[in-house]
Amino acid sequence: MAISEQLVAECRTKLLNSKQDILNRVKEARLNLDQNEEKGGDEGDQTSRVLAEQEFLSMHERLRHQLMEIESALARIENGSFGFCEETEEQIEPERLRALPWTRLSIEGAEIRESVNKRYAR
DSSP: OOOOHHHHHHHHHHHHHHHHHHHHHHHHHHHHHHHTOOOOOOHHHHHHHHHHHHHHHHHHHHHHHHHHHHHHHHHHHHHTOTTBOTTTOSBOOHHHHHHOTTOOOOHHHHHHHHHHHHHHHO
């Protein structure tokens, strides 16, 4: 059974909007960081700058990971594998795709992967 074209189009739009939002957030955060790049100051000022840089890098890494997931989902739309679980190879629930259009797993697939990860994490 195939995913409806309407659902794919809806997810593609959400993915492209999310991608643009992430790119805008990174650009804005970088501008803010650059504007606060004053040298010198007391230890408190220097510490604040270091903490702001660490926060930026942490946020940047999270957004980079999310951007990779979005790009991967867009590639799956193009190659026709979008909407199918990587774990069970079954169709992912439409409600789940609407909520997380970059997801690679159905609810059942996510539970399977989580139980496997727990088993090997010990």
